[in-house]
Amino acid sequence: MITVVGTGTGAPLPPDAEAAVAGAALVVGARRHLAAARLPEGAERIVLGPLAPALDAIARCLDQADGTEETDRAENGPRAGRGEGGACEEPGQPGGREARGQHGDRGAQETYEDRGAEETYESRGAQEAYGQQGGRVVVLASGDPGFFGIVRALAERFGSRRLDVRPGVSSVATAFARVGLPWDDAVVVSAHGRDLRTAVHVCRSRPKVAVLTGPGSGPAELGAALAHRSGARVLVVASALGDPAHERVEQVTPAEAAARDWGTAVSVVLCLDESRVLAPVRTVAGPAAGPDRWALDESEFAHRDSMISKFEVRALALARLGPRLGDLVWDVGAGSGSVAVECARFGAAVTAIEKTRDGCDRIRANAGAHGVDVRVVHGAAPTVLSDLEDPDAVFIGGGGRELPAIVTVCARRARRAVVVAMAALDRVPAVRDALDAAGFACDGVLLQSSRLAPLPGNVTRLAATNPVFLLWGVRPPARTEGVPQ
Structure with a gap:
């Protein structure tokens, strides 16, 4: 079983999530998530940059744990309280190495990407840890890991039945809460690791849009693309959500956004037509359905x-x-x-x-x-x-x-x-x-x-x-x- 914990926006881990981390042999997450969590002694950890090496390490852990469990059953019979079981260190694997790889599904705040972090693979007494902890895997992520996040990649690789997902509050939900608006009628677009043009066109055509940002696709780039082309739009730039000391939520015009350096703490930008942000209540969430007719008279x-x-x-x-x-x-x-x-x-x-x-x-x-x-x-x-x-x-x-x-x-x-x-x-x-x-x-x-x-x-x-x-x-x-x- 892989436990996936959404850390919320700056909130501490809930007690059940802390217990899962305390019992883990392998913990995967961005550097900031690993630094904030209390990791058990001897647990192996992977600091995320690219996802592929982490997925491979998780697979080895699960495979080795399953194999150890089968060996234990064959030699000693079932043991009560045994988890996934077993050790999963790859024979001959060094204790610290560079982790390199790529994965295509890249979200924003709810992603597996640690922006600016060195991409490393770190091991701390892994063999002993797996033997003691039963090969349990915990993945730490921001916000809701099922929303443009790591859950999709994990489910594709390992199957949804092997995941225990404990979501936090997404950056999109938090940003709309900060400005006092509902978001069931909003369009959400990820520009993290993707071409910004799709997000720009959605912002031009829809009155309420949340854009999940990334390197090269932040408020300045979005503002520059929308300035003088987007009608009556304002941008709400949310930085360091959930951090009491550094959180900022600012409303600016696209031109003002284009003229500023926003740093790396921005996770989401709301693009709003203030005259149309309160749409009638609908049954289906997300963008409005297509027109009921076309080729009008x-x-x-x-x-x-x-x-x-x-x-x-x-x-x-x-x-x-x-x-x-x-x-x-x-x-x-x-x-x-x-x-x-x-x-x-x-x-x-x-x-x-x-x-x-x-x-x-x-x-x-x-x-x-x-x-x-x-x-x-x-x-x-x-x-x-x-x-x-x-x-x-x-x-x-x-x-x-x-x-x-x-x-x-x-x-x-x-x-x-x-x-x-x-x-x-x-x-x-x-x-x-x-x-x-x-x-x-x-x-x-x-x-x-x-x-x-x-x-x-x-x-x-x-x-x-x-x-x-x-x-x-x-x-x-x-x-x-x-x-x-």
């Missing part, structure tokens, strides 16, 4: 002279764009912003590019009417695109004679897909060539639809809409070659 958007993508076009365009939480979508030549708004309703961060000022105002009004955030950029593509962050997907609904050049630029920048709507037949070959040249898998359709329309006498006719060509390109997934053995 044109009447649900302000537009000029029917200059709007028809809902039939938007339905297929959305299917090919695949907007989702954590994505960034461009709507180029956005017009009324109907596609931009629909993508934002799916949870994507959206930038709408429009060359007319009245069009920009119309997009903002439509976004506000639908309760979503859309960043509006005034300017003409492709020139204005150079200052924007690379998107996951792009919808191009305008462009005129510049359309092939716009498609070329967007195809070079898009990470996943480009969708182009056009009415002019003679522009189709150039658009297709641009998508093909960028290495996209290209396809398309001519959309022609007829809607039911009333006639005098309580009868109905079919009213044809203008035909539209819809072309899309999808970037093939990257192929990785295995290393020859």
Whole structure:
């Protein structure tokens, strides 16, 4: 059995956790956790940096303990009060060595990572300890180890039935408690050991987000990415939570966060739209579900002279764009912003590019009417695109004679897909060539639809809409070659 103890945010270990540590032969944890716990004499300890060496040591301990238990039973019969049993020191293993390795699942405060600690493997009379303590393993972690923490890695390696998890309070729960807000409707994103772009896009699209931070993905980097791009957002930076002498919880703007050096004690940053932090009570925790409908009727958007993508076009365009939480979508030549708004309703961060000022105002009004955030950029593509962050997907609904050049630029920048709507037949070959040249898998359709329309006498006719060509390109997934053995 592996006992996993969450130390809370600065709180001492509860009595049952102290008893588990006192009976341990192997204790695994960050240096600060090991220093704070009362370790039994002779217990082996592993100071965490990378996780892989610790998992291997735990496996050896459990395997050796199981083997010793079987030997005891065979020679002496069952012994009452015997735990996992046995010794688990690897024959010939030195008492102190460097522990090197990597593991992909890296959280933040609730992680197995000891930031800034030297990555070492330390042994203190391990063979005697395992014999005395029965091979018991204790893992110390911050907060709730089942929340972006070490429990996942342990369960994957050893199975959940071998874990006895005793959680503390997570840094996310503590941070929201400090600012007096509920967090059942918050989105939690880990940026620890991960690309910050996903966290940035979630912060842009959702009103209540907790970002678990890490080296290179802290408040300054998050603030710099959000400054001037995130609407009315504030950041709440939580440092040294639970430490009475050093705890700080500060509210700043993204620009203010970007200008400061926050040190290494920050574990979580809250990104809040203060006008929307108290959402109605829901049954399901976490981010709100996707929209109950899409391809909305044109009447649900302000537009000029029917200059709007028809809902039939938007339905297929959305299917090919695949907007989702954590994505960034461009709507180029956005017009009324109907596609931009629909993508934002799916949870994507959206930038709408429009060359007319009245069009920009119309997009903002439509976004506000639908309760979503859309960043509006005034300017003409492709020139204005150079200052924007690379998107996951792009919808191009305008462009005129510049359309092939716009498609070329967007195809070079898009990470996943480009969708182009056009009415002019003679522009189709150039658009297709641009998508093909960028290495996209290209396809398309001519959309022609007829809607039911009333006639005098309580009868109905079919009213044809203008035909539209819809072309899309999808970037093939990257192929990785295995290393020859």
